[in-house]
Amino acid sequence: MKKTVLITGASSGIGKAASRLFHANGWNVIATMRSPDKETELTKLSGVLVTRLDVQDRDSVDAAIRAGIEKFGRIDQLVNNAGYGQNGIFEATSREKIQQQFDVNVFGVMDVTRAILPHFRANKAGLIINVSSGAGLFTLPTLSIYCASKFALEGFTEALAYELLALGIGVKSVIPHGGVAETNFRDRAGTDFAIDPSGLPDYNTFLESAQQAFATMVAAKMMTSADVADVIYEAATDGKNQLRYLVGDDARGFVKARHSMDDQAYVDFMREHFAH
Known part of the structure; x- marks a missing residue:
């Protein structure tokens, strides 16, 4: 009997690539989006x-x-993929923008998950895969709101996994880090960048330095949406009780630093990238 997966944010990027991949492997796919x-x-x-x-x-x-x-x-599995990144200086980011970031990246995931749990409980089975980000493991300046939302998502995912284990329902996190090509993430982040240089000139020197650092990071190898979809499918089908699946090129060393250094050494390492 064919299994069925529901995927949010399937209109482009990772969600569309995952929809194609699950379909190619014989699954029924509920590809959801805001404008079908x-x-x-x-x-x-x-x-x-x-x-x-x-x-x-x-x-x-x-x-x-x-x-x-x-x-x-x-429905056998849920892939919570819908999300976006709010970019900009925190002081320049309106409360409305912050609320929207959490409404989509955190509360939206919670609402979809809550809505499907009665069905999973009735089946005594199910798997929830949340598409997170390296920004839920380490932080980056000018992405404070996005990082906050993904740290919240990581905390929610981990705690929920403990709650649902005894019910036969799995919870996993797929964590792209290093930048994903073929998505509209960077376009939207650029459009929504929150800063008015004429109103907050004190940040100009920092922003110039940070933008140079980001330019170097962006030049590094990026993964494709299909690369992330492959790991989502692996998490969906490997039968493992694994919580986190990382995907990406850690050429910048941020993930390694987070996991291998003591806290102050990690903070000093990150500061070197952005503060001069």
């Missing part, structure tokens, strides 16, 4: 249901889950 009427590729695939789900609209969450169950009989 704009989708032209996934709608042509048999065994794929393209339907609306906006993580900020709880009615759409419930409707998508109902539609998936009606179409395929049951």
Whole structure:
């Protein structure tokens, strides 16, 4: 019997790549997105249901889950992929922007997860895979709000895994780090960058230094959306009780530093990249 996965944020990037991969391996796929009427590729695939789900609209969450169950009989796994990165200086970031970041990256994940748990409990089985970020393991300047949301997601994922283990429901985190090509993440982060140089000139020297550091980081090898999708599929099918799956090129050494250095040595290492 075919298994069924529900994937959020399937209109582009990692979500679309994961939808393609699960379908290619014989799964039923509920590919959800905010504007399904704009989708032209996934709608042509048999065994794929393209339907609306906006993580900020709880009615759409419930409707998508109902539609998936009606179409395929049951849902076996959930991939919480929808998310974006708020960029900019914290002082220049409005409370509304901060609220939206958490509404999508944290509360949206929680709402979709809460909505599907009764179905998983009834089946006495299920797997939740949250697509996180290296920004949930280490922090970067001008990404304080995004990092805060991903640190929250990592904490939620880990604690939830303990809660659901005895119910036969697994929880895993897939953590891309180092930058993902073929997504609109950087475009949106650039568009939403929160800073008015004329209003906060005190940050200019730091921003110039940080931008040089980021330019060097971006020049490093980036993974593709398909690379991340491969690891999502591995987490979905390997049968392991593993919590975290890292994917990416740690050429910058941030992950290694976080895991191998004592706290102050790690902070000093990171400061060297951004403060001159």
